Amino acid sequence: MEKTVMIILVGKRKDTAVSVQKVLTGWGHLIKTRLGIHDGTPDAQSDVGLIVLELIGAEDKKDELFRKISLLPDVNAxxxxxxxxxxxAK
Incomplete structure (x- = not known):
């Protein structure tokens, strides 16, 4: 049994979040679990975000999602x- 996890670091969140969301929505059928983390406070939003995805589906489709996310500026995956x-073994 193998699990695939994608870790995405989003910089300039206010500028890039919409682009990241569009890609993830388009490939949502591959996303089993999604966790978003940022260091915002009630008074200020963080400019950096972290997204953790558990992926399912065909390897070539997961590779394509990774490629598309990696093409976005200020995003590292x-x-x-x-x-x-x-x-x-123990």
């Missing part, structure tokens, strides 16, 4: 694949 087979 990484894909992590982790499986139980990766865990050393």
């Amino acid at each position: 990484k894909v992590v694949k982790v499986g139980l087979d990766d865990h050393p």
